Amino acid sequence: MEFSAVAKILVVFFGVLAASRMRVPLGVGLIGGGLILDLWSGKNLQALPADLWHALMRPELWLLVITITLIMEIGHFMASEENGNAIVSLARRYGGRHGQALSLVLIPAAIGLVPMPGGALFSAPLVGRTAQNNSNSPEWKAAVNYWFRHILEYWWPLYPVVIVTLSIFTLQTWKFMLLQVPFTFVSLGAGYFFLLRHQAFSFTDETTEQNLPRIVQVLLPIGIIVSATLLLPGFFHKILPDLNPASWKLLSMLAGLLVSLVIIWLGRKSHSRKMFSDLASLKTANVFITLAGVMIFESLLNSSGLIPLAGRELSTGRVPIGLIIAFLPFLAGLVTGIAIGFAGAAFPIVVGFISAGEIGMQPMAALVLAFSMGYAGMMLSPVHLCFMLTVDYFSASFIKVYKYILPCAMSVMAFGVILYQILQSLLG
Numbered sequence: 001m002e003f004s005a006v007a008k009i010l011v012v013f014f015g016v017l018a019a020s021r022m023r024v025p026l027g028v029g030l031i032g033g034g035l036i037l038d039l040w041s042g043k044n045l046q047a048l049p050a051d052l053w054h055a056l057m058r059p060e061l062w063l064l065v066i067t068i069t070l071i072m073e074i075g076h077f078m079a080s081e082e083n084g085n086a087i088v089s090l091a092r093r094y095g096g097r098h099g100q101a102l103s104l105v106l107i108p109a110a111i112g113l114v115p116m117p118g119g120a121l122f123s124a125p126l127v128g129r130t131a132q133n134n135s136n137s138p139e140w141k142a143a144v145n146y147w148f149r150h151i152l153e154y155w156w157p158l159y160p161v162v163i164v165t166l167s168i169f170t171l172q173t174w175k176f177m178l179l180q181v182p183f184t185f186v187s188l189g190a191g192y193f194f195l196l197r198h199q200a201f202s203f204t205d206e207t208t209e210q211n212l213p214r215i216v217q218v219l220l221p222i223g224i225i226v227s228a229t230l231l232l233p234g235f236f237h238k239i240l241p242d243l244n245p246a247s248w249k250l251l252s253m254l255a256g257l258l259v260s261l262v263i264i265w266l267g268r269k270s271h272s273r274k275m276f277s278d279l280a281s282l283k284t285a286n287v288f289i290t291l292a293g294v295m296i297f298e299s300l301l302n303s304s305g306l307i308p309l310a311g312r313e314l315s316t317g318r319v320p321i322g323l324i325i326a327f328l329p330f331l332a333g334l335v336t337g338i339a340i341g342f343a344g345a346a347f348p349i350v351v352g353f354i355s356a357g358e359i360g361m362q363p364m365a366a367l368v369l370a371f372s373m374g375y376a377g378m379m380l381s382p383v384h385l386c387f388m389l390t391v392d393y394f395s396a397s398f399i400k401v402y403k404y405i406l407p408c409a410m411s412v413m414a415f416g417v418i419l420y421q422i423l424q425s426l427l428g
Contacts, residue, residue, distance in 0.1 A: 003040075005309035009301075009349055012037050013328065016345055017335040025286060026341055027293025034300030041304035055299035059243060060167055063250035064291050068160050070257040072284065074221060075114045077264050105191065108149035113222055115159045120149045120386035124393040138394040143404035144195055146390045150379065151187040153339060154371065155180035157229045157253065158222070160287075161339035164294055167246040168347045169367055174230055179364060182419070183372060183412060190411035195404055217267055221260030228256025294344030307352030314353060322420065325350050325366050326373045333377025337384035342374030365423035372416025376409040 003011065012033045019029040038051050055061070104127060111123040127145040153159050155177045166176055232252035233245070240248070301307065314321055328349060333342035350370045354361040378384060382398065391398055 004313055005306045006313050008037065008040050009306055009310055012040075013332075013345060013349060017332060020336050020341070025289050025293075026336055026338075026344070027286075027289035027291070030290075030293035030297035030344060034297040037306060038300045038304045041306050043304075051300055051303040052296070054303070055296040058295060058299060060246045060250060061292060061295040063247055063254065064163060064167060064295060065288055067163065067250050067254050067257065068287060068291055069284070070254070070261060071114070071158055071160070072287070074158075074225070074257065074260060074264070077114075077221075104144050104196070105148050105188070108145050109151055112149050112152050113156070113158070115153070115156075120146055120390045123149055124390055128394070137400070138396040139400040140195070140404060142390045142394040142396040142401050144191075145394075146387055146401070147187070147191050147195065147379075147405060147408055149386060149390075150375075151184050151191070154183040154187075154375065157226055159339065160291070161343045163250070163253070164291070164340055164343045165347060165367075165371065166249055167295070168298060168343070168351050169363060170245060171363070171367070172245075173233065173249055175364075176367075179368060180371065183368075183375075183415065186412060186415045187408070190408040194407045194411075221263055224260045224263070225253060225256035228259070229253045232256075290338075290340055290344065294340065294348075297344065298348040301348050301352060307349075307355070311353055311355075321353065321361055322369065322424075325353070325361070325370050326417075329370045329374030330377040333374040333379075334381050335377075335383075337378060337381035337387070339375070339378050342378055343371075346370065346374060362424055362427040365420045365427065368423065369416050369420035372412050372419075376413045376416075379405060379409050379412075 015036075016026075016029040016033040019032070020026050034055075035048060035052065038048060039045070043051075107126045108120070108123040111126070124142075124145050128141060153161065156162060157173060157177070162176070166173060169176070171179075229249065229252050232255055233248040236243070236248040236251045237245075240251070243251075314324070329342040329346040332345040333339070336342065336345065347370060350366055351363075354363055354366050379387075380402070381387065387401075390396075391401055
């Protein structure tokens, strides 16, 4: 039986997702899927080692691993009790005595400035403390913590999914951020409308001591990283012109991370946690394998030569390409439960289809559609670590939490479709 190029790609895609559901590490599944695609394209076994070696030697692969390692270290710094209290102080200051609703938004969002696996568990106690005099259900509190914890993930440059997306889509960082920032406002609006608008709050006289030096110490490293990410790619382009745009972006972020870690190291106390003490943990190793799998899968997919063939098949087929671009990331997000899961499994295929030049799809339109659908799938996934930890912390019901989260996620999906149509019309 002869399979078309599109069929081969989709069979492998669903195979990777099925393996993930059977607890095969996503990175391992992606590497295996890439090798199968390369072989299925008609190459012999002798050609596979060369293609795999080429994928392993890509500079952006190792830059990505190093960058994410340093970001995770920044995340541990942010998660310390002292720094968490400083963030609560900042949120309560601008939330005000009669602004508990704003505090409930700012606290998980502020913790989300530096991503970390299961990061919603760090903000859950702070949200619980802020809403302790609130009579609303545990499911409502879980939904508030979970939803607002992720509202920056669309564009904030420290998130692994953003770094991976910028490595796959050829788009300048500032353009990507400008394109994706509206989703944060949509998430805020949906969260207010569906979670906060009709809720009754009881306010306390609790005051939080302002510790301005500590707040500056927490936010300064983040400001340095973001500034370097936006300002330095041009510099690295000049001194390293042979590298690709993804490597220039990663080098810029790496420079900011190194400066920030030096500042953190100089300011830490003698009894503080040792830096990089979790580097050899199983959780860190799983992150490394996932990142490597994403980049290797993308490289092997390109080496297979199936993408141009699939593009020609889609251009003559009757299935709307927009439907495919929306469905694949949504399913990947729903099955894997992590942002890098929908980006790593689906985005190389999406970019390959639109780069084939046969289907008339605008890259920026495809990006907003694919990202919004993947994000919604991830947020609705029952295996999303933040979701599971938040529900467990508040002793809430999974099903009842969905009552709050589903309309918020559908709002993001609807906006993604609208923005996709607008960009496709304007740029097409």
